[in-house]
């Protein structure tokens with residue numbers, strides 16, 4: 001541990017007053033707090049000059065590098081022009097232009113944009129909007145949601161209600177809505193000899209049974225398209241999304257696509273839903289939306305949904321969900337610049353090359369005695385560590401093997417932050433193949449240390 005920077009003044013001040021997310025603060029008695037002074041490209045630079053390659057895009061937000069000069073310039077310009085204005089009764093160019101651009105780039109039929117200011121808030125909006133749509137249509141009996149096992153949609157109470165990762169959910173369960181859980185089409189859970197496409201079909205059959213029983217009380221089915229990220233980077237076949245779209249139509253329930261983590265090129269297409277050629281009724285976006293610069297989220301929906309709310313004031317049908325910073329001009333301008341980079345540069349083509357390199361470098365790990373799976377969808381790759389490869393028995397979670405990989409990464413100048421014992425790679429798109437090599441080499445060394453003894 002003493003190879004880490006000595007707790008400097010900034011860290012002491014931090015630990016005196018701050019309370020960090022997703023952290024048992026007691027851990028910082030032994031786990032270092034890393035003080036960061038600045039960022040450049042895929043790198044974070046510590047106050048002591050140490051550099052950390054950001055292998056996880058700072059919680060999956062960053063696309064085009066830290067302190068990206070183009071985005072920074074747009075932000076500075078906007079800050080000098082209009083920093084914020086109430087978004088009820090007032091509007092502004094960045095919000096309108098961003099909505100136009102989002103409608104243009106998302107799957108067909110998503111013509112309306114509602115802004116919020118983080119991923120969880122977007123989920124709250126989608127859940128409330130779906131419920132309220134049915135209410136306005138005279139179906140107040142529809143009050144429930146179907147979510148997938150292993151799903152994660154955020155940690156506010158509504159978003160947590162439709163999430164199924166025990167670590168986040170269990171403690172707060174008494175406060176939450178009870179979703180109907182449909183078995184995830186996760187390809188890791190394939191039966192012997194079963195292909196990912198067959199798993200998708202089997203799981204669609206199970207979803208059908210749930211819909212037969214519950215559709216009358218269900219507002220929507222919510223999923224993370226293609227990759228269940230926080231649930232351990234579990235991946236599934238696009239056929240599931242196509243089948244889900246058909247089932248939602250057949251049983252008259254909404255399809256909510258949470259593309260907060262997988263949107264904006266992560267899975268190989270601009271949006272994951274494109275790989276199944278489907279348009280959801282609601283699409284939630286955040287994280288990469290601003291290139292990792294500022295909190296902003298957007299919920300896109302159809303004209304049909306919008307029209308169910310459009311009536312005389314006295315009808316009381318208006319959608320009710322407001323945040324002070326809705327449609328913040330700085331965040332919208334930064335998002336516009338992020339989308340402009342997608343237009344101006346061959347981002348998806350380059351990502352394909354980077355993803356292929358990552359795949360090639362990770363392939364040998366498939367034979368590792370403590371690796372049960374190496375999986376990848378575009379610019380998301382994951383390596384699952386287990387105690388017993390044949391039985392796929394996990395290590396006891398108290399052993400915190402993944403944490404050992406994290407700590408090793410820090411000593412080697414790499415930010416790898418495993419989800420439990422799933423070591424994953426989700427770098428910014430500006431990463432080079434040499435930097436990918438560095439991340440993978442560090443992860444392999446870390447894995448060797450983590451599984452030893």
Ligand SMILES: Cc1ncc(COP(=O)(O)O)c(C=O)c1O
Nearest residue numbers: 118119120152153154224260261
């Ligand atoms: C798929 C998905 N949905 C929602 C969220 C919540 O977003 P936020 O952390 O901005 O509230 C996350 C965050 O990791 C996510 O991965």
